[in-house]
Amino acid sequence: MIKEYKTIKEVVGPLMLVEGVEGVKYNELVEIAQANGEIRYGKVLEVNNDKALVQLFESSQGLKISTSKARFLGRGLELAVSEDMLGRVFDGMGRPRDGGTPIIPKKSLDINGEPINPAARDYPNQFIQTGVSAIDGLNTLVRGQKLPVFSMSGLPHAELAAQIARQAKVLGSDEKFAVVFGAIGITFEEAEYFISDFRRTGAIERTVLFTNLANDPAIERIATPRMALTCAEYLAFECDMHVLVILTDITNYAEALREVSAARKEIPGRRGYPGYLYTDLATMYERAGRIRGKKGSITQIPILTMPEDDKTHPIPDLTGYITEGQIILSRELYKKGVNPPIDVLPSLSRLKDKGIGKNKTREDHADTMNQLFAAYARGKEAKELAAILGDAALSHVDKIFAKFAAEFERRYISQGFETNRTIEETLNIGWELLRMLPRAELKRIKETYLQQYYDTKSE
Secondary structure, rough: OEEEEEEEEEEOOOOEOOOOOOOOOOOOOOEEEEEOOOEEEEEEEEEOEEEEEEEOOOOOOOOOOOEEEEEEEEOEEEEEEEEHOOOOEOOOOOOOOOOOOOOOOOEEEEEEOOOOOOEEEEEEOOEEEOOOOHHHHHHOOEOOEOOOOEHHHHHHHHHHHHHHHHHHHHHHHHHOOEEEEEEEEEEEEHHHHHHHHHHOOHHHHHHHEEEOOOOOOOHHHHHHHHHHHHHHHHHHHHOOOOEEEEEOOOHHHHHHHHHHHHHHHEEEOOOHHHHHHHHHHHHOOOOEEEEOOOOOOOEEEEEOHHHOOOOHHHHHHHHHHHOOOEEEEHHHHHOOOOOOEEEEEEEOOOOOHHHHOOOOHHHHHHHHHHHHHHHHHHHHHHHHHHHHHHHHHOOOOHHHHHHHHHHHHHHHOOOOOOOOHHHHHHHHHHHHHHOOOOOOHHHOHHHHHHHHHHHHOOO
């Protein structure tokens, strides 16, 4: 039974206190009806005896508490889902933003999702081709994985996100592939960039966009990624699609959490963020993976801007704990004109070994990947040494490695945001670069592969 209360006592910023309540639950949805017929929404943050603390989704400006009524709806925030969501743009609360007709829902789902039984989880082991060599060749994305991108302010992570969303696909499968894009706290220009880019390239047809703008309320920011993930779960586990979820920017999400925590006067944890930041992020990131007996899967790429370029900051630090690797963007490479500026050495994909090799990518993939890593690391060392001691201090082989490192950045990593490389192309470019090195130096590659690919130029 829905109860209505006229006992709203005070409003402080985004928070509202209602007294004399009964049977109210945490996270319950609340309607605040004003005398002029306007309705605002909120959710229950805290219940203490007969008092309920409600957080408003909209601003509290112009809210007259003396004439307002609070209506507790007995359910959490829900998203109306349907396959018709593909190709549409929504706001952070799941309302259409593209001027199209409202969605006729197949069902309404709680945005907090349902827990997955860990025993029902299937291991991620299928290769996803993003078309970006630095990811496909060296830090491979696997279906069902969560692989964050750690960026820095001013770096082109938005372009990389759009590129992956446009290009990503599961190889060797005719199963349906969809992208759910959740933009959290971005500017209007950024939102327009994503929408127009997807429309220009036709990628919008298989994409669902949730855009929460920087001037939208903080609570909407907290709901946006959950809206995106609820939509992804429906497409994956009920419509049998492979879904790639891209969330940008997680830093804005964490800032919204901090804002809400400060409004509740909670004792802060590390660097002013709430103590439950880890738990809260985990409730989002863990909504990825595969389930036994289901065809679909959810793969996540959360993107975050590291505050002050510091990867020990709580947001990247905790994200790194929960997720399965990280792709790190480098300011140094960006200054050199390398796009996308992916720093491959500190980057990591913990599940890459399971998604590469024969019948997945190519049998020589693992060996070439290890050799490219080793050669690039040695080349970078040689370049640093040359910067201190001059070229004369380098041996003949070191000079070759230094040249290799420069070519590797120019040809392998730097491919621009419009180039879509197949895994074959990526591996062949890798071999072309390895041919710059003496055969004796390629210690990490099996002899059979050297005969097959090093000795004979691939056509």
